[in-house]
Amino acid sequence: MKLIKLDAIDSTNEFLKGISNKQAVENFTVVTAESQLKGKGQMGAKWDSESGKNLIMSVLVSDFLFEIEDVFNLNVVVSLAVINVLESYNIPELSIKWPNDIMSANKKIGGILIENSIKGDGTITSVVGLGLNINQIQFENLPRASSLAVICNSNFDKEEILFQIVAKLEEMIPLYKENAASIWEDYSKKLFKIEVPTAFSDENNQNFMGIITGVSSIGKLKIQLEDDSVCEYNLKEVQMLY
Structure with missing residues (x-):
């Protein structure tokens, strides 16, 4: 694993994508930063993080995805990898809020953003961003956010x-x-609000x-x-109300 440490950067995902477009980058190369000026989440949402306090990282993953219809498989693996590590620290009530928020009880403690690039030869390279x-x-003004430090004191x-x-x-x-199949089963079991009656709002x-x-x-x-x-919903088609 190659680790690139930065102090402040617009986006670790953008930095890693930039260098991988210019040169061959070793699989599982990691970029981490103390602060991220233009961090982003799903659908362009801004990801705010206090400098030096949180884990901001991007990792390059190649030789895993080979078909564009399989891209969500990487979300499954990354989400479970994060959950498994946090379980070893006894973080309580961990779950994955679809598509890729990491939750402890009803609080969001992390988010994943995976960006895939299809090369000219058809191979798929992924940059996995994790906050x-x-x-x-x-x-401040984030009532549903929390951290490992707050949860575990x-x-x-x-x-x-x-x-x-x-x-x-x-x-x-x-x-x-x-x-x-086994990993997908584990992922499904960890879904936030799985098999619990829940309120939603659709795109209308x-x-x-x-x-x-x-x-x-x-x-x-x-x-x-009812x-x-x-029904099956894409990201922009439904929002959970909780």
Whole structure:
């Protein structure tokens, strides 16, 4: 694993994509920063992080995805890798809020943003961005955000967690190739609000009740409606109300 440490950067994802476009980059190369000026989440949402307090990282993953319809498989592996590492620190009530927020109880402690590039020869290279709230205490105007320090009333070693997450990712990718069904099953069990009646809002701002039953192979959220039918939703088509 090659580790590139930066002080401040616009975006670790953009930095890693930039160097991988110009030169051959070793698989599992990691870029980390103390502060990120233009961090982003899903659908361009801004990711704010107090300088020096949290884990901000991007890791390059190649030789895993070979078909564009399989891209969500990497979300599954990365989400579970993060959850497994945090479980070793006894972080309580961990779950994955579809598509890739990391939760402890009802609080968001992390977010994942995966960006895929298809090369001229058809190979797919992925840059996996992870923001994980570690030692930040104050979350102004973010009532649903929390951190490991707040939850456990203790400080944590960011770099130790980084190395463990990358090691777990390196371990799980070959395991996925051997037993994808088992890893998908583990992912489904960790879904936030799985099999719990929950309120949602659709793209027309219509509220409805439903039950999350899982995620499709291409990453759509499966929700059982009140008439017992099951609908599948893309990211922009549904929002959980909780």
